[in-house]
Amino acid sequence: MPYDLYYWPGLPGRGEFARLVLEAAGVPYRDVARLPEAEGGGVAAMQAFMVGRGHDGPLPFAPPFLVEGELVVSQSAVIAAFLGEHHGLAPEAEAERIFARSIAVTTADLVAEAHDVHHPVGVGLYYEDQKPEATRRAAEFRESRMPKFLGWYEALIARNPHDSGTLVGPDITYADLGLYQVLRGLAYAFPKRMETLRPDYPLAHALADKVDALPRIAAYRASDRATGFNENGIFRHYPELDAA
Incomplete structure (x- = not known):
């Protein structure tokens, strides 16, 4: 089964750190909140998962989080490490x-x-x-x-x-x-x-x-799966905050 990645749609944000590992490893995944609601996606699906987890199973504090069956992994650094170590993108020593x-x-x-x-x-x-x-x-x-x-x-x-x-x-x-x-x-x-x-x-x-x-990163960057930086994300360009 593919992984389910939950993160806010429309911005790369912290979810991008997980996406890059998934893409570089060539691992199948569903970007749930970006899917149509008719396919079980959207922000509502992400919120519904978190509400349901309030009574049964691990409850992530906030997106991003990764789900595989009963396994729930949250926090961008932990997700990246988990994926890297399971899919050939981590050191062996x-x-x-x-x-x-x-x-x-x-x-x-x-x-x-x-x-x-x-x-x-x-x-x-x-x-x-x-x-x-x-x-x-x-x-x-x-x-x-x-x-x-x-x-x-x-x-x-x-x-x-x-x-x-x-x-x-x-x-x-x-x-x-x-x-x-x-x-x-x-x-x-x-x-x-x-x-x-x-x-x-x-x-x-x-x-x-x-x-x-x-090759896989280049293909991802050129695809419609990748979202560009914008002023709703973590990295925002406000000219008045920048200087040489």
């Missing part, structure tokens, strides 16, 4: 498998910080309700946090003993797919800043180019 999970969790931290740039006060408020705070948060994120995270990824690639150009292990893993998505998201949200920073992190960008060229 135990120490490297565990560290790949650490990378995925750290990437989730970066994603949360990127989101909080445009929603620094509260997720229930509109961006327009917190623009002064967002401006201040954006400056700190651009000048301090982005280089800190990107420098760490760059160091991991440089120090990888396999000299594979990847974050961990000898081959591309779900951790690399996560970095790929983050670099794409940051380039969308902060194009000026990323253009300035790009020369400082050649290994990270070379890895992203390698992921982008994977």
